Amino acid sequence: MSSEVALLLSAALIASVIGALFSRSTSVSLIMLFYSSLILGIIFATYGGIVSGLVHIITFAGAVSVMLLTVTLMTGESKLMIGSFRLALLLSVVSVPVVGAAAYELLQGISTSQSSVPGVSSLFQFIWEFRSWDLLILVMIFAASMTVIVNLFSRKI
Amino acid sequence: MPSDQVIFTATAIVLAFLGLASMAYSRNLIKTVMSFQVIVFGANLALFSSGIGSPQPYISQTFVLLSIFVGASVEAVALALIVTIHKKYGTLNPWEIRRLKH
Numbered sequence: 001m002s003s004e005v006a007l008l009l010s011a012a013l014i015a016s017v018i019g020a021l022f023s024r025s026t027s028v029s030l031i032m033l034f035y036s037s038l039i040l041g042i043i044f045a046t047y048g049g050i051v052s053g054l055v056h057i058i059t060f061a062g063a064v065s066v067m068l069l070t071v072t073l074m075t076g077e078s079k080l081m082i083g084s085f086r087l088a089l090l091l092s093v094v095s096v097p098v099v100g101a102a103a104y105e106l107l108q109g110i111s112t113s114q115s116s117v118p119g120v121s122s123l124f125q126f127i128w129e130f131r132s133w134d135l136l137i138l139v140m141i142f143a144a145s146m147t148v149i150v151n152l153f154s155r156k157i
Numbered sequence: 158m159p160s161d162q163v164i165f166t167a168t169a170i171v172l173a174f175l176g177l178a179s180m181a182y183s184r185n186l187i188k189t190v191m192s193f194q195v196i197v198f199g200a201n202l203a204l205f206s207s208g209i210g211s212p213q214p215y216i217s218q219t220f221v222l223l224s225i226f227v228g229a230s231v232e233a234v235a236l237a238l239i240v241t242i243h244k245k246y247g248t249l250n251p252w253e254i255r256r257l258k259h
Binding site: 003006007010013014017018020021022026029033036037040043044047048049051052055056059060063064067068071072074075077 | 159160161164165167168171172175176179183185187188190191192194195198201202205208209214218221222225226229232233236239240243249
């Protein structure tokens with residue numbers, strides 16, 4: 001793996017963290033923190049820690065983000081009014097075909113996929129039958145589309 | 158061009174300082190928890206980068222997993238405390254909470 005990839009991922013991570021910490025809107029902070037969790041998980045998965053990356057994404061981008069969102073909504077710190085309706089509609093129209101294409105690509109690749117960890121067998125074999133990159137890209141696209149959908153339905157029309 | 162390990166270690170240090178700065182700067186307890194999460198990210202990245210290029214990277218990855226679970230547990234407890242504080246004082250500003258306490 002070249003150093004340019006490391007620099008790019010690090011820059012993306014720092015930019016998303018700055019956006020999360022120094023944004024005035026709690027909604028934007030939550031979304032940027034979610035993306036920084038995803039980027040850190042991608043860094044782990046790219047540099048050999050596939051299990052660490054997936055556990056990181058599941059724990060922080062999944063559980064902790066939902067907890068933060070729940071507490072934010074319970075305390076009334078955020079109204080989740082982000083973006084405009086037209087932009088959200090445009091993004092959802094773009095993201096749905098991309099998710100469909102990624103899912104089609106994943107389904108096509110299952111039959112030809114190779115096990116990335118030859119030594120791991122039996123109990124967790126089903127995990128390694130999927131290619132980790134496809135799974136991560138699918139998680140990223142799904143998260144992005146979910147953000148768009150939350151944006152879409154949070155707007156009072 | 159610096160190596161991947163140097164880049165990730167520098168990123169981890171930047172993340173930790175950003176989290177500390179935001180924790181000192183913020184006047185909202187939810188933002189404080191977010192800052193803590195960023196510090197945990199920095200710690201995880203530092204632990205992970207220490208194993209890059211090592212003959213046994215699984216040791217550092219095991220510590221990363223441990224750090225992930227401990228960090229998530231601490232955040233869950235902190236969020237529960239935030240809900241309790243908000244019910245009792247009606248605000249999440251630490252200075253305001255200190256003023257209302259006296």
